[in-house]
Amino acid sequence: MFVLGIDPGLTRCGYGVVSRNGRHLEAVAAGVLRTDPAAELAARLAEVHREIVALVSEYEPDEVAVERVLFQVNVQTAMQTGQASGVAMAAAAAAGCPVTLYSPNEVKSAVAGWGGADKDQVEQMVRGQLGLTKPLRPVDAADAIAVALCHLAMLPPARRVAKAGTR
Amino acid sequence: MFVLGIDPGLTRCGYGVVSRNGRHLEAVAAGVLRTDPAAELAARLAEVHREIVALVSEYEPDEVAVERVLFQVNVQTAMQTGQASGVAMAAAAAAGCPVTLYSPNEVKSAVAGWGGADKDQVEQMVRGQLGLTKPLRPVDAADAIAVALCHLAMLPPARRVAKAGTR
Numbered sequence: 379m380f381v382l383g384i385d386p387g388l389t390r391c392g393y394g395v396v397s398r399n400g401r402h403l404e405a406v407a408a409g410v411l412r413t414d415p416a417a418e419l420a421a422r423l424a425e426v427h428r429e430i431v432a433l434v435s436e437y438e439p440d441e442v443a444v445e446r447v448l449f450q451v452n453v454q455t456a457m458q459t460g461q462a463s464g465v466a467m468a469a470a471a472a473a474g475c476p477v478t479l480y481s482p483n484e485v486k487s488a489v490a491g492w493g494g495a496d497k498d499q500v501e502q503m504v505r506g507q508l509g510l511t512k513p514l515r516p517v518d519a520a521d522a523i524a525v526a527l528c529h530l531a532m533l534p535p536a537r538r539v540a541k542a543g544t545r
Numbered sequence: 546m547f548v549l550g551i552d553p554g555l556t557r558c559g560y561g562v563v564s565r566n567g568r569h570l571e572a573v574a575a576g577v578l579r580t581d582p583a584a585e586l587a588a589r590l591a592e593v594h595r596e597i598v599a600l601v602s603e604y605e606p607d608e609v610a611v612e613r614v615l616f617q618v619n620v621q622t623a624m625q626t627g628q629a630s631g632v633a634m635a636a637a638a639a640a641g642c643p644v645t646l647y648s649p650n651e652v653k654s655a656v657a658g659w660g661g662a663d664k665d666q667v668e669q670m671v672r673g674q675l676g677l678t679k680p681l682r683p684v685d686a687a688d689a690i691a692v693a694l695c696h697l698a699m700l701p702p703a704r705r706v707a708k709a710g711t712r
Contacts, residue, residue, distance in 0.1 A: 418638070418644065419634065419644075419646070420609075420634035420635065420637060420638035420644035421638045421644075423631050423632075423634050423635035423638065424634075424635040424636075424638035424639040426635070427594075427632075427635045427639065428639065442587075447624065449620055449624075453616055456624075457614065457616075457623075457624070457627045460624045460627050460628055460631070461627055461628055461630070461631025461634075462631070463628070464590050464627070464628025464629070464631040464632055465590075465594075465631055465632050465635045467586065467587035467590050467591075467628075468587065468590035468591040468593070468594045468632045468635075469591075470587060471585070471587035471588045471590065471591035472591040472594065472595065477585070477586075477587035479586070
């Protein structure tokens with residue numbers, strides 16, 4: 379099965395597509411969607427929507443996992459990140475993909491074994507699971523793959539098995 | 546010119562289309578988009594997006610005005626409202642409509658004369674400007690029309706004149 383993981387953001391939105399065939403995990407695609415911070419908010423959100431529609435159309439993920447946006451110090455940034463995650467969720471759901479949200483701690487726990495893991499530890503564990511020797515860059519893409527791996531780890535076996543037969 | 550005003554919300558999203566021809570203001574459409582609180586967040590956001598796409602396609606507004614989402618007591622609600630506004634903005638921008646945000650205080654000041662006006666006062670002033678004798682219901686629709694009227698009041702004259710000729 380294919381899972382599209384999204385690390386939402388308005389200026390930088392990470393994405394990663396992970397396929398699983400039995401025990402074999404593979405990163406099919408990973409990257410960062412960028413929008414121009416100087417452009418208007420609505421236009422930037424429309425761009426994120428268009429890009430996620432294109433990703434879902436290209437990779438046809440079975441499921442989509444999105445990192446939940448928490449309120450940090452900067453409320454304005456949190457709102458814009460939340461809006462970017464909202465348009466990404468809307469694009470995925472409109473294409474018929476089930477969408478699941480995970481908190482940053484859930485992602486770190488699932489991938490690195492504990493919720494306090496830093497970005498480097500997460501990136502190393504992601505590489506380990508995927509058998510990659512080179513660093514995963516940019517870091518937003520590694521985070522997005524971690525979200526996809528988290529979803530694969532959290533899925534009930536029945537759902538994994540049922541879906542796995544389709545690819 | 547036609548302005549689509551949006552009072553964003555996930556469970557209830559108010560909309561109102563106001564046309565202005567010279568000094569004549571008219572409410573062309575007003576209503577509330579509802580999504581099922583029991584449905585999944587991504588599906589609800591996709592529905593808001595689909596409905597706004599349909600509204601923009603039907604009424605072809607020249608501009609879209611959206612009430613800015615502020616952080617209230619309930620952070621979770623503020624985030625979901627912000628996400629609903631995000632997908633609405635994305636849908637409008639994708640259709641080529643300029644999108645402008647106004648704070649609740651800006652809307653109240655423009656329509657009722659002061660930022661502390663309550664919902665009833667705003668609704669009465671909206672009716673007065675549109676020459677309506679019956680109450681505007683539901684209240685989310687009246688709020689959305691207020692956002693559209695605020696935008697018409699705030700637009701620079703040159704932009705109003707230039708656009709007015711097209712309708």
